[in-house]
Amino acid sequence: MTVEFDIQKHMLVPKHEIMTEEEISKEFSDVDYDFKDLPKIKADDSVAKSIGATPGDILRITRESQTAGVFVTYRIVEP
Template sequence: MKVSLQDHVLVPKHEILKESEAEELLKLLGVSKEQLPKIKSTDPIVKEIGAKPGDIVKITRKSHTAGFSIFYRLVIE
């Protein structure tokens, strides 16, 4: 039985952002890609969702204070 690491309680939901969404996001935040927090391409979850270096990963975390919060990371080598 193949299990998904994303089912683990500690792992929040990871999604790859589409190109158009990524552009919109960078415009909204007023930053360049490189200024985002990073995630390695060797990260087990990145491998699982199949993100490539240069992609932006959208992470929906459960937050202690805000219910849920959205975080973005840039995939790097």
């Protein structure tokens, strides 16, 4: 018997979103580095798979913390 659940609903998993080209352009318009230098996440990562991320996608990961408030990081999906 296989039990399936939405991994993004687990309390320890931060929100992951695939960014659109427009969001990427807006968010990174004034940075001085290549997207290839972003931290990596594997395409076969459980959360990446659950949201349909493919190699080359940029993910926005939003964590909420009682001490830090809202903290956003970015990852590039690699094969």
